[in-house]
Amino acid sequence: MKHVVGFLGAGQMAQALARGFLAKDLVGVDQLLAGDPSPASRSAFTDATGARAIDDNLEVVREAEILVLAVKPQYLASAVESVRSVITENHLVLSIAAGVPLARLEELLGNDRRIVRIMPNTACLVGASASGYCLNATASDEDAATVGQLLESVGVAFRLPESLLDAVTGLSGSGPAYVYLLIEALADGGVRMGLPRDVALSLAAQTVRGAATMVQETGTHPGQLKDAVASPGGTTIEGLATLEAHGFRSALIEAVTAATERSRELANR
Structure with a gap:
């Protein structure tokens, strides 16, 4: 695969996903980076992955081909607003913000953007996640295959209609x-x-x-x-x-x- 993967947010879920991608050789250390305002989170991301973590989200977006929105739901809108101008149709955008539907993500990003909502669980920290994911209408089957490959690097993953992601939340x-x-x-x-x-x-x-x-x-x-x-x-x-x-x-x-x-x-x- 070997796309450049950028994370907005460098917390534990970002670290766990990044470690999984590296372990399965889906990316190299030089193809990973994260943006986070917290020095402690940036340091923890680099310690966990060996990859760069910076305080400039615009730079993360400019470098990334796959962009993972790994911020808490209450901070999602402000984080996206600060970088929206540089998110293009060439980006595949993944959101792990719980409870934020595709329709809301399209409001924030534009419905012409390739967006995938994913729901991993905390066991991705030990490579044993159980995940569900769904795509908006702009994302392609090739995008779905890419996301499935990424999520399966940290456990098992199922492509589902968005209407079932709440059940994924309730179960796994x-x-x-x-x-x-x-x-x-x-x-x-x-x-x-x-x-x-x-x-x-x-x-x-x-x-x-x-x-x-x-x-x-x-x-x-x-x-x-x-x-x-x-x-x-x-x-x-x-x-x-x-x-x-x-x-x-x-x-x-x-x-x-x-x-x-x-x-x-x-x-x-």
Whole structure:
């Protein structure tokens, strides 16, 4: 691919994406740069990637072919306004601003610009993101392939209609927090039953990791994998019955639903 990728914003998500692009050899260090007003963020970006980080967003845009808007949603309009004059039809613009729809991005940039809205999650920090993305009408299938390649360098990615990005937010965007709560609760259960805290936490985290890997690598439905663990009259089926009695499954479904609906509310503000 080897396009010059510029980030407006040099925070953790920008650093994580940049590290993924480098790791997969999609860009070289000399084809990456970021703009950020914060000296600490610029220093952290350079330390993480070896690439340049500067305080001149106009220079970032002028050099970049792929421009990633990696600023917080509340700062997006001002950041774009300061560089809009130098964003051209030759730029592929990616936005990771949560809750900012394509229509709003087109208002800021112009509907003749190639714009892609992407929704990675925080696991891109460890190369295990679950992402969704959608394109405006001006962006091409070639642009979609480029974005897919970039996002797959830090995990898995799915091209979806924009109407489904709120569901992506509710599931994989917010989902890490649900899983962290699960790991914490499993560890607390282990401690309650006498395990040392560090051992319980390590066992819980590895158990979740191993189960997720089984789903991904075997391609077997999680219901089948669950049944394979639950022997008749055994310990696992007893634990599963307790989870069902306390609404574990429905609680997770409702969590995804509530987070999705909240994402829609924020987008319509």
